[in-house]
Amino acid sequence: MRIRAINRVKNYWLPISIIIFSGITVLSLVPLEELPNTPGSDKTHHLIAYAALAYPASLRRPAGWRYTILFFTLYSGLIEIIQPYMNRYSDWIDFVANIIGLALGLILALLTDKLQDNLNDQLKR
Numbered sequence: 001m002r003i004r005a006i007n008r009v010k011n012y013w014l015p016i017s018i019i020i021f022s023g024i025t026v027l028s029l030v031p032l033e034e035l036p037n038t039p040g041s042d043k044t045h046h047l048i049a050y051a052a053l054a055y056p057a058s059l060r061r062p063a064g065w066r067y068t069i070l071f072f073t074l075y076s077g078l079i080e081i082i083q084p085y086m087n088r089y090s091d092w093i094d095f096v097a098n099i100i101g102l103a104l105g106l107i108l109a110l111l112t113d114k115l116q117d118n119l120n121d122q123l124k125r
Helices: 002-011 013-029 042-060 062-086 092-124
Strands: none
Touching: 002 013, 002 042, 002 092, 013 042, 013 062, 042 062, 042 092, 062 092
16 A cells, blocks of 8 residues: 555656645745744744655655755745745745755655665565
8 A cells, every 4th residue: 555655656746746836836925914824833834845845756756856956946945035026025044944845855755765665575575
């Protein structure tokens, strides 16, 4: 069952990534009168969102992780630069939380890939 779930993420990594990418873009750039009252820290939300963004692409293409993380890091920085023009605040600590989230998503993807290899080896025995 775990292997099927992992394979689904690998097979559908592009639509999953596009949905998450689009969601982050909208949520980051839509002007707000006031911040919504949501549980947890704003920085935690950034970390989780960017970990979710990095995970599918890094899982699908673990060897290309440098390009994935570089692209999403540039995207994250661009969002922070654009936000003041969209009646939002730019916060470079958000950028740091985004990068930590990207690293976390990458690490989780690499661990998942290794786990899948181990499970496949066990099933072959």
